Amino acid sequence: xxxxxxxxxxxxxxxxxxxxxxxxxxxxxxxxxxxxxxxxxxxxxxxxxxxxxxxxxxxxxxxxxxxxxxxxxxxxxxxxxxxxxxxxxxxxxxxxxxxxxxxxxxxxxxxxxxxxxxxxxxxxxxxxxxxxxxxxxxxxxxxxxxxxxxxxxxxxxxxxxxxxxxxx
Numbered sequence: 001x002x003x004x005x006x007x008x009x010x011x012x013x014x015x016x017x018x019x020x021x022x023x024x025x026x027x028x029x030x031x032x033x034x035x036x037x038x039x040x041x042x043x044x045x046x047x048x049x050x051x052x053x054x055x056x057x058x059x060x061x062x063x064x065x066x067x068x069x070x071x072x073x074x075x076x077x078x079x080x081x082x083x084x085x086x087x088x089x090x091x092x093x094x095x096x097x098x099x100x101x102x103x104x105x106x107x108x109x110x111x112x113x114x115x116x117x118x119x120x121x122x123x124x125x126x127x128x129x130x131x132x133x134x135x136x137x138x139x140x141x142x143x144x145x146x147x148x149x150x151x152x153x154x155x156x157x158x159x160x161x162x163x164x165x166x167x168x
Contacts, residue, residue, distance in 0.1 A: 001025075003110050004118045005149050006168075008159030009126070017159055018081050018118045023094040025116060028078040030058045032069050034088040061092045067105035085121035085149065087143045093134075099141050106145075107152045119153070122147050 004021060008014045022029050062069040065090050073080055082088075092099045110117055124142045150156050156168040 001116050001118065001155060003153040003155070004114070005146075005153040005156040005168075006118060006159060006164075007123050007146060007156065008054045009123055012159040013162035014120045014122075014159045015083055016121050016162070017157065017164060018083065020028035022079045022116075022118055025079050027059075027115075028075075029056060030073050030078060030080050031061060032060045032062055032066065032073070032080055032082045032096050034063050034066065034084060034091060036063045036084070036087075036091065041055070052154040063088065064095065064097065064102075069115060070106070070113055072107040074109075074115050074117065076115050079116040079118065080113070081118045081120070085119055085145055086124065086142055087144070089145050090138065093138055093141060099145070103145050103148050107148055110149065110152055119149055121149070123158070 001021070004018070006014045006018045006021075015137060019031075023160070032105045060069055066082065068087075070080060070082070089099060092102055112120070121144070122142070124139050130139055150168065155166070157164040158167050161164075
């Protein structure tokens, strides 16, 4: 496996699946976290994710410059788990970054990685149409990011109720 995209709904088992796949490789593991702890609920969520990982994980926190983090930390004998692209897209949107340009850099970094990369994202397009322009823009941007990443990875899995369904 060179690159794997793990997609699914909230609490579908995406992170657990990605971590298990990384651990099964038996090589060094780096977790690239995109979440920012802006409130108590998010701090608790981050703490739960940290507790779910076995020992032996290095953690890099990078909410914006994901392509650069992948380029910096990718190495033969090291798997990177990026969790998650949905929060990364949110971070870019709220900071008014050029999401298309950042996604170009991200797909280039995935293709150029010298070790395996596993990327996690939420599938946000299967619900109702949001009732406000910011939420609709977010849904649209996240959908495009997911499509672009899915196009360049070697494998894609959709997680539902903890069960993987191979897409690619």
